[in-house]
Amino acid sequence: MRTVRFLLYKEFKQIFRNRSIVALIMxxxxxxLLILPWTANYEVKNINxxxxxxxxxxxxxxxxxxxxxxxxxxxxxxxxxxxxxYEQIESGAADLILEIPPHFKKDLNxxxxxxxxxxxxxxxxxxxNLGAAYLxxxxxxxxxxxxxxxxxxxxxxxxxxxxxxxxxxxxxxxNYKVFMVPGILAILVTMVGGFxxxxxxxxxxxxxxxxxxxxxxxxxxxxxxxxxxxxWILGNVVFTLGLLISWLVYGIVPxxxxxxxxxxxxxxxxxxxxxxxxxxxxxxxxQQAMFIMFFFMMAFILMGGLFTPxxxxxxxxxxxxxxxxxxxxxxVVRMVILKGxxxxxxxxxxLTISFFAVGLNTWAILNYKxxx
Amino acid sequence: MDEIVIQTEGxxxxxxxxxxxxxxxxxxxxxxxxxxxGANGAGKTTAMRMLCGLSIPTSGKATxxxxxxxxxxxxxxxxIGYMSQKFSLYEDLTVLENIRFFGGIxxxxxxxxxxxxxxxxxxxxLTTVADTLVVDLPLxxxxxxxxxxxxxxQPKIVFLDEPTGGVDPLTRRQFWELIYEAAHQGITVFxxxxxxxxxxxxxxxxIMVDGKIKxxxxxxxxxxxxxxxxxxxxxxKIARMAQRT
Amino acid sequence: MKRLLVFIKKEFTHVLRDKKTLxxxxxxxxxxxxIFGFVLSNEVKNTNLVIIDNAQDQATKQIIAKIEASEYFxxxxxSFDAKDMEASFKQGKSKAALIFPLDxxxxxxxxxxxxxxxxxxxxxxxxxxxxxxxxxxIVQDYISSTNGRNPYTIVPEVRMLYNPQLKGxxxxxxxxxALILMLVCVLMTAxxxxxxxxTGTMEVLLVSPFKPMMVIVSKVIPYFILSLLNxxxxxxxxxxxxxxPIKGNVFLLFAESxxxxxxxxxxxxxxxxxxxxxxxxxxxxxxxxxLPTILFSGFMFPIENMPKILQIVSNIIPAKWYYIIVxxxxxxxxxxxxxxxxxxxLVGITVFLLFISVKNFKIRLA
Numbered sequence: 001m002r003t004v005r006f007l008l009y010k011e012f013k014q015i016f017r018n019r020s021i022v023a024l025i026m027x028x029x030x031x032x033l034l035i036l037p038w039t040a041n042y043e044v045k046n047i048n049x050x051x052x053x054x055x056x057x058x059x060x061x062x063x064x065x066x067x068x069x070x071x072x073x074x075x076x077x078x079x080x081x082x083x084x085x086y087e088q089i090e091s092g093a094a095d096l097i098l099e100i101p102p103h104f105k106k107d108l109n110x111x112x113x114x115x116x117x118x119x120x121x122x123x124x125x126x127x128x129n130l131g132a133a134y135l136x137x138x139x140x141x142x143x144x145x146x147x148x149x150x151x152x153x154x155x156x157x158x159x160x161x162x163x164x165x166x167x168x169x170x171x172x173x174x175n176y177k178v179f180m181v182p183g184i185l186a187i188l189v190t191m192v193g194g195f196x197x198x199x200x201x202x203x204x205x206x207x208x209x210x211x212x213x214x215x216x217x218x219x220x221x222x223x224x225x226x227x228x229x230x231x232w233i234l235g236n237v238v239f240t241l242g243l244l245i246s247w248l249v250y251g252i253v254p255x256x257x258x259x260x261x262x263x264x265x266x267x268x269x270x271x272x273x274x275x276x277x278x279x280x281x282x283x284x285x286x287q288q289a290m291f292i293m294f295f296f297m298m299a300f301i302l303m304g305g306l307f308t309p310x311x312x313x314x315x316x317x318x319x320x321x322x323x324x325x326x327x328x329x330x331x332v333v334r335m336v337i338l339k340g341x342x343x344x345x346x347x348x349x350x351l352t353i354s355f356f357a358v359g360l361n362t363w364a365i366l367n368y369k370x371x372x
Numbered sequence: 373m374d375e376i377v378i379q380t381e382g383x384x385x386x387x388x389x390x391x392x393x394x395x396x397x398x399x400x401x402x403x404x405x406x407x408x409x410g411a412n413g414a415g416k417t418t419a420m421r422m423l424c425g426l427s428i429p430t431s432g433k434a435t436x437x438x439x440x441x442x443x444x445x446x447x448x449x450x451x452i453g454y455m456s457q458k459f460s461l462y463e464d465l466t467v468l469e470n471i472r473f474f475g476g477i478x479x480x481x482x483x484x485x486x487x488x489x490x491x492x493x494x495x496x497x498l499t500t501v502a503d504t505l506v507v508d509l510p511l512x513x514x515x516x517x518x519x520x521x522x523x524x525x526q527p528k529i530v531f532l533d534e535p536t537g538g539v540d541p542l543t544r545r546q547f548w549e550l551i552y553e554a555a556h557q558g559i560t561v562f563x564x565x566x567x568x569x570x571x572x573x574x575x576x577x578x579i580m581v582d583g584k585i586k587x588x589x590x591x592x593x594x595x596x597x598x599x600x601x602x603x604x605x606x607x608x609k610i611a612r613m614a615q616r617t
Numbered sequence: 618m619k620r621l622l623v624f625i626k627k628e629f630t631h632v633l634r635d636k637k638t639l640x641x642x643x644x645x646x647x648x649x650x651x652i653f654g655f656v657l658s659n660e661v662k663n664t665n666l667v668i669i670d671n672a673q674d675q676a677t678k679q680i681i682a683k684i685e686a687s688e689y690f691x692x693x694x695x696s697f698d699a700k701d702m703e704a705s706f707k708q709g710k711s712k713a714a715l716i717f718p719l720d721x722x723x724x725x726x727x728x729x730x731x732x733x734x735x736x737x738x739x740x741x742x743x744x745x746x747x748x749x750x751x752x753x754x755i756v757q758d759y760i761s762s763t764n765g766r767n768p769y770t771i772v773p774e775v776r777m778l779y780n781p782q783l784k785g786x787x788x789x790x791x792x793x794x795a796l797i798l799m800l801v802c803v804l805m806t807a808x809x810x811x812x813x814x815x816t817g818t819m820e821v822l823l824v825s826p827f828k829p830m831m832v833i834v835s836k837v838i839p840y841f842i843l844s845l846l847n848x849x850x851x852x853x854x855x856x857x858x859x860x861x862p863i864k865g866n867v868f869l870l871f872a873e874s875x876x877x878x879x880x881x882x883x884x885x886x887x888x889x890x891x892x893x894x895x896x897x898x899x900x901x902x903x904x905x906x907x908l909p910t911i912l913f914s915g916f917m918f919p920i921e922n923m924p925k926i927l928q929i930v931s932n933i934i935p936a937k938w939y940y941i942i943v944x945x946x947x948x949x950x951x952x953x954x955x956x957x958x959x960x961x962x963l964v965g966i967t968v969f970l971l972f973i974s975v976k977n978f979k980i981r982l983a
Contacts, residue, residue, distance in 0.1 A: 017464050091955070116771060135773070161729065170740045212456065283637065292641055302653075308657045313658070345704075345708045
């Protein structure tokens with residue numbers, strides 16, 4: 001163990017001597033945490049609507065004012081030319097066209113049936129779908145309004161209805177940032193730990209110092225341990241920094257036990273660092289290590305449930321995420337911080353991640369060869 | 373003087389279809405300064421890396437300080453020092469930090485480390501730069517530091533791979549004084565070099581051509597054998613036999 | 618000219634020799650296309666639901682049957698205990714609970730109004746809202762089926778332009794293109810130039826009778842070509858695997874891509890001139906460039922939802938403009954006149970980056 005102490009001393013000296021790296025390790029996550037949650041917002045609102053009104057009646061006016069009064073829509077133009085509206089779609093000024101055909105009011109009163117045309121820019125499928133759904137809902141409401149206006153006397157009785165009350169637990173304001181901040185924090189800890197560890201051993205290979213280490217009687221697991229611990233500490237520092245920002249800037253206080261959070265992070269970091277070191281032992285240059293790491297990070301993050309729910313993935317992909325380290329952390333951090341999940345709730349994930357930690361580090365030690 | 377510290381028999385290293393080291397057999401005795409010569413690409417570095425346990429031989433036998441080169445590499449590593457061709461101390465650590473680090477890795481006690489590092493810095497005249505980052509030292513100083521660190525744990529053998537490459541004649545001279553000093557303490561020195569004046573300083577020399585050892589003797593006997601006035605001439609005569617470039 | 622070719626050849630050998638990096642370089646776009654194309658979605662499907670049915674009458678049974686029949690939900694447990702529900706939320710086993718009061722049907726028939734409670738795990742607010750919307754729709758559907766028909770009917774007819782099947786691909790393929798180009802050009806160039814600085818080989822090149830800027834140019838040319846190859850592979854995947862055809866002019870698309878690649882290379886050069894170690898160059902390109910590209914190009918998150926300040930910031934992200942250009946040409950099938958403005962902005966950014974790079978480079982040499 002005395003050897004490890006010397007290794008640690010050396011690693012820390014090297015890390016802290018490289019001011020720009022230390023600054024990056026500290027400043028980057030802070031910046032990311034301050035900016036990213038504001039950008040990651042799926043909420044579909046501000047849908048720009050171009051109305052093509054060929055009827056120009058009280059009915060069509062009423063519909064238009066309903067649109068401009070809604071929270072979801074901005075009425076960007078109203079004309080009687082479909083081509084003009086289509087141009088607005090092409091230029092990106094409008095997302096959606098609502099076309100009210102000629103004689104809309106007259107025909108509706110006569111036939112009791114009328115069509116409206118909606119054209120949506122559907123390049124972004126999700127947004128298009130929701131936009132169209134909102135507009136259809138709005139038209140339905142409008143339809144109801146008409147019924148009531150015209151028909152109140154005919155009705156023997158008000159229609160039955162179910163009143164639904166919603167309770168949104170854990171995030172009653174439906175604030176997307178509350179959801180994103182813990183997830184982003186998880187990603188940042190992973191990135192800092194993963195990349196630094198992946199680059200570290202390979203840097204010694206590239207510079208040639210690994211030769212000097214390899215001719216010493218140093219034990220392989222001591223060497224790996226010496227590499228692991230500094231980044232483990234750094235990872236914890238970044239995580240703590242992130243928790244502070246979540247609290248000070250976003251007012252997010254962990255609902256669950258903070259020690260549980262740290263326990264999980266502690267083991268998780270071992271797993272991620274082991275993975276980084278493993279990549280390091282497989283690479284010859286820093287560029288290579290970085291790229292391999294980046295490849296995995298990309299897959300891990302995209303499939304980790306940060307942006308899109310894991311439940312929405314196809315079954316085979318859900319099976320794959322069982323191998324995705326990052327998905328465990330994102331999940332647990334959200335569970336403990338937002339829902340206040342307890343030790344028993346996260347225990348299965350804790351066990352899995354411990355298994356990864358042991359496996360990956362053993363693999364890294366075995367794959368670090370002092371000889372060629 | 374007769375204790376044998378390096379013994380190889382048919383030691384071979386093959387990379388793909390390229391035989392870098394081709395069945396070399398030789399012995400080195402304790403306290404000797406053993407020169408390991410050869411043109412670039414003759415296989416010196418590969419051979420040396422095998423002896424240090426950095427590279428596993430394809431075939432052949434060897435013992436270093438009595439330990440088997442296949443099975444006991446870690447025991448070998450306790451008994452050797454190594455200074456590679458490429459400078460390989462930590463450039464982002466200071467002189468003192470490098471000394472302390474390697475002392476620690478070799479398992480020296482704290483008192484030993486403190487004594488050694490003081491003595492070392494004194495001996496090398498590095499007092500003023502003890503807290504300077506190694507990257508800022510001139511090459512000659514770096515080499516001397518590398519060497520001193522390589523023998524800090526009193527190894528039985530020290531391997532030096534072109535230790536004086538790119539260094540001025542005066543510093544080379546000082547460097548060889550360090551080598552003599554080490555040999556005097558009973559450390560066997562195994563050194564490769566391209567400088568023939570340095571070859572003259574060695575007790576015995578081997579000259580490698582195309583992965584094989586072509587000649588092995590004292591400088592004096594080599595010159596006699598090849599009817600040459602200087603080691604330079606001996607080297608040319610032997611190196612010219614090379615088939616591969 | 619001949620000397621330039623020699624240098625370019627040397628750089629190519631470097632790039633091609635590193636098989637692992639090369640594999641990743643070409644594997645990355647394929648992986649991303651596959652993940653975006655076949656894995657990621659926001660769809661709510663088979664969501665686990667807890668049902669607490671205190672009424673157990675005809676009406677609630679029919680509603681539950683309807684929920685069960687929908688593809689959106691799977692009923693995980695029917696329970697009477699709110700504690701079970703909470704535990705289920707905390708373990709992440711179910712996402713919402715639907716609670717019927719005692720006498721649901723009675724109330725409905727007597728007062729024409731009955732209340733239902735939906736409790737959602739809203740830690741993911743989007744998901745929660747979507748679930749709530751779907752559940753509401755199912756319940757309302759049932760209720761209105763018990764009412765008579767409406768005398769007036771307005772039927773909206775919806776047409777989805779450009780992407781009638783509402784696939785995700787038309788949205789993300791341009792995004793992946795921007796991302797990959799950023800990655801290859803910025804990250805690879807920056808790191809590979811800094812690497813030569815770190816190992817000292819840069820000095821050797823700089824003292825050669827070759828103009829220093831030419832050294833840099835020859836370093837980036839292999840990446841330029843690799844990037845074009847990546848564009849080809851992404852487009853092939855897009856057309857043949859994802860069924861997203863190129864509606865506009867292919868040559869225009871490649872010309873614009875070449876422009877964007879140049880922008881990215883300039884950015885890579887700029888970073889490499891200002892940094893001294895590979896690790897710093899990497900962290901800057903990675904954290905400082907790639908994440909903003911993902912976020913501010915608008916392909917993951919709508920820019921119009923962001924705070925005003927960030928919307929303004931997004932304008933300096935080259936990928937945002939390239940993303941718009943690719944979408945316009947490839948998906949909407951528009952011509953050059955439509956992407957004129959974006960093209961000029963990219964040219965402007967490129968010229969600016971090259972200008973400050975050259976300036977910085979000279980300062981370094983002086």
